[in-house]
Amino acid sequence: MTAAAQPAFKDRAKAALADPTLKLAIDRTTGNAERKRAAALAAFPEFESARARGKAIKDHVVAHLDHYLEMFERNAIASGAQVHWAADDAEARAIVTRICLAADAKLVTRSKSMLGEEIGLPHALADAGIERVETDLAEHIIQLAGEPPSHIIWPAMHRTREQVAELFKAGHHPPPAAEDPATMVQSARIQLRAKFLNADVGISGANFLVADTGATCTVTNEGNAELTTTPPRIHIVTAGIEKIVPSTAHAFALLRLLVRSATGGEMTQYTTFHCGPKRPGDADGPEEMHIVLVDNGRTRMLANEFREMLRCIRCGACMNHCVVYRQIGGHAYGGTYPGPMGSVLTPVLDGLAASRDLPNACTMNGRCAEVCPVGIPLPTLLRGWRRRSWREGLEPSSLRAGIGIWAQFARRPRLYRLASRIGVRVMRLFGKGGWISRMPLAGGWTDYRDLPRPPGRTFMEQYRDQQKGRRQ
Incomplete structure (x- = not known):
């Protein structure tokens, strides 16, 4: 199946998340691989x-x-x-x-x-x-x-x-x-x-x-x-x-x-x-x-910001430790190479326009870079694809508009703090038992996992109270 004929990444990921047998198979293999690698490195x-x-x-x-x-x-x-x-x-x-x-x-x-x-x-x-x-x-x-x-x-x-x-x-x-x-x-x-x-x-x-x-x-x-x-x-x-x-x-x-x-x-x-x-x-x-x-495409990588990906020795450790891969498996990525290393390589092979969702699927927790045996900074390379996607105008207009609105608030600290105070208090209304299972505009998260119910105050409010307590 060609890249153009495949379902979109989000549809593939959604189907994978709905497959309990797949999750069982992934957990068996990657969990065992993670334990064996840890034991091998300890020795x-x-x-x-x-x-x-x-x-x-x-x-x-x-x-x-x-x-x-x-x-x-x-x-x-x-x-x-x-x-x-x-x-x-x-x-x-x-x-x-x-x-x-x-x-x-x-x-x-x-x-x-x-x-x-x-x-x-x-x-x-x-x-x-x-x-x-x-x-x-x-x-x-x-x-x-x-x-x-x-x-x-x-x-x-x-x-x-x-x-x-x-x-x-x-x-x-x-x-x-x-x-x-x-x-x-x-x-x-x-x-x-x-x-x-x-x-x-x-x-x-x-x-x-x-x-x-x-x-x-x-x-x-x-x-x-x-x-x-x-x-x-x-x-x-x-x-x-x-x-x-x-x-x-x-x-x-x-x-x-x-x-x-x-x-x-x-x-x-x-x-x-x-x-x-x-x-x-x-x-x-x-x-x-x-x-x-x-x-x-390898010589093209020599001359651009993805050069370090040519170090890869194809060990698979990055995907064994990837929180995204371990939820959706390899087929959801849609390319030859899955996981973090695939999210860097697939845009090289298939073009960024056809695969821009892959770099954006990363949580940027950095675990892949920690376990890479040749020190490839995978999160940095994935951010490179995100920057290029933004420069080339490949992001959906709804996303660009949303980030533009957020930027307006972020440039105005007082307005941002006000919105944060209102936001955390509104979010608490949807919480039950310490978790939020449904909330408007948060379906991308809550469809598959619960969101922790936030405290009643923002981080900055709690920080200021803490500082006051230390001065007293």
Whole structure:
């Protein structure tokens, strides 16, 4: 579904808030992720110094992006890989489908890659008549459901175990014998094993691109990336140009941050570096390796106020701790990337006019910036989009008029204080038991939660009384 064809953000959010099963699924996953991250950091006292180093690595790479990309290209070609450059999503799709069609590929396996989702690769393969099989367990679930990912680490986190069992019963032949996790995982293995072994092309993303070796790095806990990239004749990597790091040592420095922030572990089960196709004497591996380096707006970010977003290592910690994401889930955001990081990136990818609601949905509590392993000031970047939206006249006329009225009061302290005194006293009339559940002009809040009943006096009135008491 295109951005234009989707319901508006507020309608998507309203539908998500009305879904109690979704809230249950989100709480299970994000709550567990938050606890595991906290435990991992408590056992890693070097985290702050590691975070400072990670930030420095990414800032250095972003400042010298052209140098390291050229180094990566030289070394990747020297290893036997073929490197392709894509300026935007359409060019990236065309390159991948052209490689697949030239190989007469009928079956393609794919390990989880948000970059693939960003460029619309699943739809492109379908349009080319190529069967696509998602091999990550969570991606397998949402492929059965016909849904996009709702989280960058746990794509199916919006689905409960009970819902997954129903999908497997309908989509697996034979269906799983029971609904416990172990049995369902085994059922998925049975379904996917033949696909792994018979695929013509395997497509992966890359967590890191290593400049001084030309290697690509994948990080998984299931081993599906290895089975996706090794048996097929052709391995295609799609990666954003910001994934570059100078060396393997720098990749491991960032891995220490990525894994702890994403899943609360010290290291994933599988961290694999792919360096070119199969060589003489190798036991296995693809005959061809293609690396598609995708820009798609990233160089524009280099020159504007959103440059710091290029540090992102896609750990998902910001959304796990986001009070908005944890209420509405990922699909309500409407773009490839949900949560705080998605609210910064989606206007880059889809245009601000189509996504101005996302920066405005943030509460600005700053939790996302606190947990970011590379110190991205996400609230600052979101405020940048708000300022740009205001300058470009994208805000609704009703909002601009409302803020104009508020500004008239704010510029006149006496009038503002009078309005505040009247306001808090009127609000108290709608309170019951210390809370306000309904009030005119406040439906955006009270439709979903109660508003605390304010004290009988304004803050300034209480402050003045307090100061008088201290002087007496």
